[in-house]
Amino acid sequence: MRALRDHVDAWQRGELDLDRCDQDVVRSRAAFARLVGVPATDVAVGSQTSVLVGLVAAALPDGAEVLVPHGDFTSVVYPFLAHADRGITVRHVPVEELAPSVGPRTACVAFSLVQSRDGRLADTDAIRQAAARVGALTLADLTQSAGWLPVDAAGLDITVTSAYKWLTAPRGVAFLTARAAVRERLRPLHAGWYAGHDIWQSAYGPHMRLADDARRLDVSPAWPAWAGAVPALETFAATDVEAVRRHDVALADGLLAGLDLPPRGSAIVSLPDDEAGTTRCALQAAGCRVAGRGGGVRLAFHVWNDEDDVDRALSALRPRVRAVAH
Incomplete structure (x- = not known):
């Protein structure tokens, strides 16, 4: 946040340095x-997941079949439905x-590695092997995984991530x-x-020479967002993500244990709720920041959470969730 404020302050003073802005993206x-185990030359930058998924959808041949998880986040699904x-x-x-x-008609398997709705994990190895047998592309959305779950983007054809x-x-x-x-297909x-x-020599036509690597797929960046991204991304890139996974999952599974529910091995917990959002409201009243998603309530544990947060959630949940879950 401090880096973002500094950027905006410099902008307001008329002192913004475009070379510095570009270095934020670099x-x-x-x-x-x-963080995801690929060379920087394999990484393109953009603004939103759906924009990047749209590149893949546009590259598929007419009549292609795309296989997706039922109920996956629409940024993974809508770009294909639009075709x-x-x-x-x-x-x-x-x-x-x-x-x-x-199957033999499948041209692409598109999926969130971790499901936004309920935190279920896709079996990436099995999907990759099945896709390889029929020559299908694999497209994984890492938005709900990169940062808490170790991921290997090199093992997939394409990944997209909102940071x-x-x-x-x-x-x-x-x-x-x-x-x-x-990349040649996109x-x-x-x-x-x-x-x-050369970005600084590419401002005017008529000729076009794009970058030779994944930068050819870049979307022009909104500078302030990238100023704030640098410290966050460099912190996670230098962090033991496996340790983050253990911490996050221990809290999530600890919450489930407190409700007499089996562990799920995910940092995301989804619990049933009624149409009025009674459970969500009870959690919020107890001081929890949660989301109402897909007919339930979703809790996501990360590095800033601790056992006190689990206890706070349990104090609100125990009277309500046990009756519904059982």
């Missing part, structure tokens, strides 16, 4: 690359059935990773000066 790209006029079909199956549901969730960057910072062979639909081989 450093953010490099930090994210380290229905080209015969693109989207097949929805439970996230646990993605791998066995891959304002677990990576705690300002909204408007997003990344795409793509292996070199796959048309740079949003190409502008920032996707140029």
Whole structure:
């Protein structure tokens, strides 16, 4: 937040340095690359997940089938549904059935590695192997995983990530990773000066020379968001993410244990709620920041949470959730 304020203050004083702004993006790209285990040359920057997923949807041939988890976040799904006029079909199956549901017509398996609604984890290895057998692309959304769950983007064809969730960057910072062979299939639909081989020499036409690596897919950045992203991303890139996972999951599973529910091994806990949001309101009254999602209430534990937060949630939940869950 301090870095973002400093950026805005410099902007207000008329002292903004564009080279410094560009370095914020360079450093953010490099930090994210380290975090997900790919070279920075495989990372493109953007603003929102759906914009980046749209590049993949546009690259699929007419009549292609896309396999997605039932109830996945719409930024993963809508960009494909928007191509229905080209015969693109989207097949929805439970996230646990993605791998066995891959068939000869499947051109792409698109999924959130961790489901936003309830924290379920996709079996990435099984999905990757099933997709490879039929030559289908794998596209994973890491928005609900990068930052608390160790991820290996190098093992997937394409990943997309909005960094304002677990990576705690300002909204408007997003990344795409793509292996070199796959990158050639993606048309740079949003190409502008920032996707140029030399960004400072790419401001005017008529000729176009795009970057040779994933930067050719870049979307021109909104500078303030990236100023705030640098310290957040560099912190997580230097952190033992496995230790973060153990901490977050221990709190989430501790909450479930306090409700006599089995552990789920995720940092996200989803519990039933009624249409009036009674459980969500009780949690908020107890001082918990939670979200009403998908007909339930969702709690997400991260590095700033501790056992006191679990106890606070349990004090509000015990009288309500046990009766519903059992």
